Amino acid sequence: MANLNSFEMRFLQGFISAPAMTASLTPSSRSLARAVVQDIDLGDADVVLEYGPGTGVLTDFILPELKPGAKFAAIELNPHFVQMFKTRYPSAQVFEDSVGNVEEICRSAGMQSVDCIISGLPWALFSESEQMQFLEATIAVLKPGGQFATFTYLHSHALLPGAKRFANLLPKYFRSVTRSRVVWLNFPPAFVYRCRR
Numbered sequence: 001m002a003n004l005n006s007f008e009m010r011f012l013q014g015f016i017s018a019p020a021m022t023a024s025l026t027p028s029s030r031s032l033a034r035a036v037v038q039d040i041d042l043g044d045a046d047v048v049l050e051y052g053p054g055t056g057v058l059t060d061f062i063l064p065e066l067k068p069g070a071k072f073a074a075i076e077l078n079p080h081f082v083q084m085f086k087t088r089y090p091s092a093q094v095f096e097d098s099v100g101n102v103e104e105i106c107r108s109a110g111m112q113s114v115d116c117i118i119s120g121l122p123w124a125l126f127s128e129s130e131q132m133q134f135l136e137a138t139i140a141v142l143k144p145g146g147q148f149a150t151f152t153y154l155h156s157h158a159l160l161p162g163a164k165r166f167a168n169l170l171p172k173y174f175r176s177v178t179r180s181r182v183v184w185l186n187f188p189p190a191f192v193y194r195c196r197r
Helices: 006-017 030-037 059-065 079-088 099-108 128-141 154-159 161-173
Strands: 047-051 071-076 093-096 114-119 142-153 176-179 190-196
Touching (some): 047 059, 071 079, 071 099, 079 093, 099 128, 114 128, 128 142, 142 154, 142 161, 154 161, 154 190
Parallel strands (some): 071 093, 114 142
Antiparallel strands (some): 142 190, 176 190
8 A cells, every 4th residue: 555645545545434435446547537528518518517526536637628717516425535625626616415415506506507517426336216316416407408427337337236227227317328438447447428418
């Protein structure tokens, strides 16, 4: 562990203490983060949400793409990651809360409707009721035509019933669902779902 940087160490500690909240032993790679934001219209968005920013790997790719005046907020349940986020991005809003409360969060942040939602949540580890609750909350704030992107690990998709169930749920909530190529440069390998309401 001596070779781990402080972000990686925090991530590992988060996984050990609460694996369902962290979902992986290591943060997402920059290759995966780049794949997640690819083909998402961040530059045209007025309102963008990030679910589960963790150490901020995805955030690093989201914020530079936003146009001046665009609203951005992150929702993170893990208090350690919330503190890290506030330190790294002092001018960005972060809410220590569940995405199940995203409607209330948007109201408190003055966000009427959301153009893009980028998620780092461990969907495969959620129960069916949690998956449905979070997707319904997402649809409630995402405007028609709005985009939703998330990723899943290749091994999870092959082995975990929750991952397959989530894949089957997505077309019930979004009119368009596409899947990226596998990002082999991530550990573990992963792929991205890109959805449009």
